Amino acid sequence: MRRLSSTALATVADLRRRLYANGYPPVPVTSPWAHRLVTITSWDYHPRAGKEPARETWRIDARRDPPAAVIDPADPDVANTGILTDGLRAIDVDVDDPVLAAACDRVIVDRLGPAPRRFRRNSGRFHRLYRAAKGSPGHRFIAHPEGSKYDRLMIEVWGHDSQVVAYGEHPSGAVLEWESGSPLTVRRDQLTAITEPQVTELFSILGDMIGALPERQAPAVELHPPDNTTSTSVRVELSLAEMLADEPHREVESLADRGAPAAPGSRFPTSARRRVILYRGLDDIY
Helix, strand or coil, X not given: CCCCCHHHHHHHHXXXXXXXXXXXXXXXXXXXXXXXXXXECCEEECCCCCCXXXXXXXXXXXXXXXXXXXXXXXXXXXXXXXXXXXXXXXXXXXXXXHHHHHHHHHHHHHHHCCCCEEECCCCCCEEEEEEECCCCCCCEEEECXXXXXXXXXXXXEECCCCEEEEECECCCCCECEEECCCCXXXXXXXXXXXXXXXXXXXXXXXXXXXXXXXXXXXXXXXXXXXXXXXXXXXXXXXXXXXXXXXXXXXHHHHHHHCCCCECCCCCCECEECXXXXXXXXXXXXX
């Protein structure tokens, strides 16, 4: 396991303070080389190294003023840094082909205007960082019908209740880089503001370019904080069954089969002894 020097950890801590000063709540994300078990209350949470927040309470931590990451010392196994995307629109292009990715990028900038661009040198994948013109809209995406959740052609827009990994190292070994500005050089209020109709229009163009299915927006999912150290309440909208992939869908069903009470008109549980990770993998941007 790699160990960071005290100087490197101080640099990570300073980075998070600077992000907060520019209006971006920082989110500590696991280091790519970290594989230790992170234990939360009475059950175990296994974040994907290099991509997911280390703590299941990361949303609560990031929304504090100041955020926990600004106060807490940097951890060598949690040295990547994300930013909370409440009120932002981070357009994530999961296209490995550099020619197609570049064509998508030209369309994005032409339709929406300039924005900081995060990329890595060993892939065509990138994201552009905008802010929402109004409110704090949620996650939206379009995807090619073929391939798994992690290797299919997909274009996503991250927003409320999500985070994007902004600084650190990708599990492939590539360093995350920025051009045309970055969260360290462009304040939050200086980002180009975009509307949801603009996103819809953009998806209609990019969808044709990558052969995507029609847009499907993420279902409404409300996760309540635990009322004690051993239980967490989960409320799931009726539309969730139609949206979840097979594996998490089966996990929800298995909880219902174990006798968890269902909401009126629904066979899905409203509470369970163990929290359900409904969209495992959707809280990262790679």
